[in-house]
Amino acid sequence: MEGKLGSKTHSIKIHPFVYKAAAILVLAVGLGFFAANYFLPTSLIVIRTGENELQRVNLSDGSTVILNENSVFKFPREFEDSGYRKVYLFGQGFFEIAKDDNQPFKIVGSSTTTEVLGTSFDLKSYKKNSQINVVTGKVIFRDKNNNERVVLKEGYSAKSTSKGTVVRHEIDEQMMTWRYGELDFKSQPLKEVAKVLSKHYKVKIKLKEGIENCLITSRFENKSLDEILEVLNVIANIESEKDEKGVVNLSGPSC
Incomplete structure (x- = not known):
């Protein structure tokens, strides 16, 4: 047996206020989009x-x-x-x-x-x-x-x-020598020098106890870390040794 599906048409009455509210909403969204694009700073x-x-x-x-x-x-x-x-x-x-x-x-x-x-x-x-x-x-x-x-x-x-x-x-x-490739130390404790060298050359540096406050005065321009360590050895008798992990260990007489 073939069934027949019946249908009814329902009418919905929309209050004029709804149309007004929708129009206001569309206008607000449009103005918001315009303002956002118009007043945005230059890319x-x-x-x-x-x-x-x-x-x-x-x-x-x-x-x-x-x-x-x-x-x-x-x-x-x-x-x-x-x-x-x-x-x-x-x-x-x-x-x-x-x-x-x-x-x-x-x-x-x-x-x-x-x-x-x-x-x-x-x-x-x-x-x-x-x-x-x-x-x-x-x-x-x-x-x-x-x-x-x-x-x-x-x-x-x-x-x-x-x-x-x-x-x-x-x-x-x-703080400002980075842009010249220079390192200029004026009576700075070795512990501060080691911090600068560690950051500049991306290497970990450890100090033997007693040499942290040895004062270093020297200027280096476009020098490798090995060259700087050689100078430290000459001017302050600081010995350096790199271990298997790449850590640079500094030692020498106490200051």
């Missing part, structure tokens, strides 16, 4: 450096940046007339900023913001700590929450950590 160019890689970046305003290894730098192709020339740094870079009294230069970092008109400085920007050395001019250095703000002149440095910002009346020369 940023992203530069990333790898291990042992330095890169020079020329900005549209004539400013230049030298990026240290393992850093990320974001900047617009052209700076807009918006009151600030804004860029972003996550890592370390040396900045030479073209002067523009009408548009200060702002660097947004991981934990701090730096503002300048025209100057040169070395900036290290990481999540847990940031440090700046002002070589020329004057900068404003502050944490991201604007809880602490310092004005630094030429020859001053500041370090910002979770505990606050410390200002020094001298720049940290050692």
Whole structure:
């Protein structure tokens, strides 16, 4: 037997208010989409450096940046007339900023913001700590929450950590030598020298007890680690030996 499926037509009455609400919703979504696209900042160019890689970046305003290894730098192709020339740094870079009294230069970092008109400085920007050395001019250095703000002149440095910002009346020369391939030590304890060498040459260095505070004064330019260790042996009688794991062990007479 063949069955027949019956059907009924049901009419639904929609209140005019529903049409009005839907129209408003569509208009709002459309305006939101337009605003989001219209007011978005110019797309940023992203530069990333790898291990042992330095890169020079020329900005549209004539400013230049030298990026240290393992850093990320974001900047617009052209700076807009918006009151600030804004860029972003996550890592370390040396900045030479073209002067523009009408548009200060702002660097947004991981934990701090730096503002300048025209100057040169070395900036290290990481999540847990940031440090700046002002070589020329004057900068404003502050944490991201604007809880602490310092004005630094030429020859001053500041370090910002979770505990606050410390200002020094001298720049940290050692922090800035990376861009020249130089290592310049002036009466620095061997333990500090070992930290720099360890980071610079990507090797683990251990010190024999008693030699940590031996003071080292020497300048190295484009030298290998072996060449530097030879110099340390001559000037401070520091012996070096590399074990099977590649760890460099330093020993010598107590200081």
